[in-house]
Amino acid sequence: MANPRELDKRRKSIRNMRRITRTMELIATARFKKAMDRASAATSYTDRITQLVSDLTKSGLQVSHPLLESRDAPQRGKLLVLTANRGFCSGFNGTLIRAGLARYRELKSELPEVQVEISGKKGIAGFGYRDVAVDRAFTQFEDKPSFDEVDEIASRYLEEYITGKLDRLDVVYTKFVSISRQELTVETLLPLGSLGDDTAEEEAAGAATQYEFLPSPESILEEVVPTSFKVKLFKCFLDSAVSEQIARMVAMKAATENAGELIKQLSMQYNRARQGRITSELMDLIGGVEALN
Amino acid sequence: MPKQSSANSALRCIVVTPEETVLEAEASFVALPLFDGELGVALGHSPMIGRLGYGELRIRGADDTTRYYVDGGFVQVADNLVSVLTNRAILSEAVDEDAAQEQLTSALGHKVAGEEQLAIRDRTLSQARAQLRIARRPQ
Numbered sequence: 001m002a003n004p005r006e007l008d009k010r011r012k013s014i015r016n017m018r019r020i021t022r023t024m025e026l027i028a029t030a031r032f033k034k035a036m037d038r039a040s041a042a043t044s045y046t047d048r049i050t051q052l053v054s055d056l057t058k059s060g061l062q063v064s065h066p067l068l069e070s071r072d073a074p075q076r077g078k079l080l081v082l083t084a085n086r087g088f089c090s091g092f093n094g095t096l097i098r099a100g101l102a103r104y105r106e107l108k109s110e111l112p113e114v115q116v117e118i119s120g121k122k123g124i125a126g127f128g129y130r131d132v133a134v135d136r137a138f139t140q141f142e143d144k145p146s147f148d149e150v151d152e153i154a155s156r157y158l159e160e161y162i163t164g165k166l167d168r169l170d171v172v173y174t175k176f177v178s179i180s181r182q183e184l185t186v187e188t189l190l191p192l193g194s195l196g197d198d199t200a201e202e203e204a205a206g207a208a209t210q211y212e213f214l215p216s217p218e219s220i221l222e223e224v225v226p227t228s229f230k231v232k233l234f235k236c237f238l239d240s241a242v243s244e245q246i247a248r249m250v251a252m253k254a255a256t257e258n259a260g261e262l263i264k265q266l267s268m269q270y271n272r273a274r275q276g277r278i279t280s281e282l283m284d285l286i287g288g289v290e291a292l293n
Numbered sequence: 294m295p296k297q298s299s300a301n302s303a304l305r306c307i308v309v310t311p312e313e314t315v316l317e318a319e320a321s322f323v324a325l326p327l328f329d330g331e332l333g334v335a336l337g338h339s340p341m342i343g344r345l346g347y348g349e350l351r352i353r354g355a356d357d358t359t360r361y362y363v364d365g366g367f368v369q370v371a372d373n374l375v376s377v378l379t380n381r382a383i384l385s386e387a388v389d390e391d392a393a394q395e396q397l398t399s400a401l402g403h404k405v406a407g408e409e410q411l412a413i414r415d416r417t418l419s420q421a422r423a424q425l426r427i428a429r430r431p432q
Binding site: 042044049051146163209211212214219223224231234 | 380
């Protein structure tokens, strides 16, 4: 029979663990709500940009921009992997690292030169462990990525792309679909395949308003394309932040429940052991009395 | 002034950045810093899409004027709704003069080669100059 005191000790430590995971779950929930608010605030901007682009294309403008065209012979590729700074979020970082590595090998076989940039300590460690040289690493993105920070990175990519130092940019991140679903996504952001995601579908809807373009549709297009790239990248960061919090929330909820179950089990074992010990002591006593008689 | 078919009888102005909706208010008149000069929008303006430059956005409400520094972007006017999409919108009073001055001097001292880099420097310059202009305007 197990030692009741030992069982009690284990039960206590599990209780402490449960308290910690429970707190982490609550923190993740609060952060998730904040991140979610930010993400939905950003949608207002993206919706309007999409609307603007669709109005622009409706005016019969030929959409052509260096950022939209793929290069004939791409030489230099870049891979950006968005992971988390912290762990305790089940498979979130692991799947990202795995997908990132797979994409890295793919790119490596296609292009002679591939750079890797990673956001998040976990991803940096994961790639470092597998001996992949990381060219740039970011750790400043927590649950609230700010547009200025992303803008800085996006501007650098754009500059490199325009000056010919970069031919392709792939991003690996977790896309937020709904609270119960997040998808691992590998996307090619440069060259931008198309502007707005659903421009074609909206084409038919509504009577087109005749817009006046100031100074000219071309000039607006010239500005819209880089902006929509920046916004897309920003959205990746936001989605990643939201998904991370959700993953942590789910993982910690499961951990808390699991700890609860363990405690129940241990309590039962403990009670049984205690009862067993009492019984055996009583048996001893009774046996002694019997012997005396 | 052409009659608007829509029911919107007042001019509304919405300023959004990628992070948040900065302002959503009714206005009597909106002055926009377009790419190549200022443009005023009053009630019943014809539909328009414009490219914004760096400068001051003024929104005249019922009794006061709100001023923002906007950092490029777009504006769309339709049905008496002015949507301003910009990367950054800062209240004019909050514009940091010293930082702008620093940006200006560092950009001026920065040597460039090639057309693309020149364009990037020009952009930084006009950004800094616009901020300075707003910061130094007598209150």
